């Protein structure tokens with residue numbers, strides 16, 4: 474299998490490429506310097522030249538708060554670039570994986586979101602990611618739209634690392650009224666590999682079982698044996714430029730479970746993190 478990966482130097486991309494290579498797949502990692510996905514000619518030429526069987530599109534504008542004041546850039550990367558990739562993939566009949574987000578949902582449901590639920594994003598990042606989903610569906614016939622949430626991994630700025638870096642704070646307040654589920658990059662990658670044997674369509678790939686950011690933080694500190702003065706707070710107490718959905722836990726139809734419980738995955742991530750730190 475020949476796979477072209479965009480955004481290969483990002484948090485997901487850096488874990489993804491070696492895992493695919495270990496499976497014996499021929500991987501062409503690309504990032505901004507080798508393939509600027511907003512350049513439609515470059516995308517078309519590269520994809521025609523490489524002729525991959527599969528494109529995993531990880532490049533994205535991922536700064537949720539910044540997108541509120543930088544919509545034009547977010548739109549270029551999360552909508553126009555997706556359109557470039559989807560058109561080029563369709564031209565050579567390649568399969569395409571597009572990574573989307575739980576932030577496409579409004580968050581007013583009280584039961585888990587299903588792939589058929591209507592998106593209605595409450596922030597501009599979520600809006601661009603949803604518009605990206607529509608571009609994929611418009612141009613590609615062989616697509617997997619993969620919605621994930623609360624992503625963390627060794628190679629990126631993420632909630633787990635932020636919490637650990639704040640362990641010495643006198644007091645740490647974390648919101649307890651936003652519910653979703655954390656997802657380790659490596660779990661997401663295993664889920665994507667499983668998906669490739671399934672029908673094309675929209676799937677939800679995030680850690681199994683729901684939690685709040687507060688409980689996620691509490692679990693991190695407990696597993697790391699860190700004694701932190703952690704307090705729950707409300708979203709109103711911690712205003713940020715972008716609104717977040719109150720509830721965005723996602724599942725699939727027919728009880729299809731592709732990822733493990735989020736806590737089991739977190740335990741393995743923290744072990745891997747420690748091993749990496751110890752060289």
Ligand SMILES: NC(=O)c1ccc[n+]([C@@H]2O[C@H](COP(=O)([O-])OP(=O)(O)OC[C@H]3O[C@@H](n4cnc5c(N)ncnc54)[C@H](OP(=O)(O)O)[C@@H]3O)[C@@H](O)[C@H]2O)c1
Pocket residue numbers: 479480481482483484485486504505506508509510511530531532533534535550572573574575602621622623624625629
């Ligand atoms: N992180 C989360 O919590 C989360 C949650 C749900 C869904 N997702 C989705 O998961 C996917 C992967 O996220 P991630 O956390 O791995 O993101 P990330 O670490 O921000 O990686 C995105 C990559 O895209 C690259 N990029 C930016 N502009 C580009 C361009 N014009 N051409 C080519 N590459 C470009 C970035 O390069 P530079 O760093 O050089 O700009 C970066 O390497 C994204 O689609 C994201 O929307 C993420």
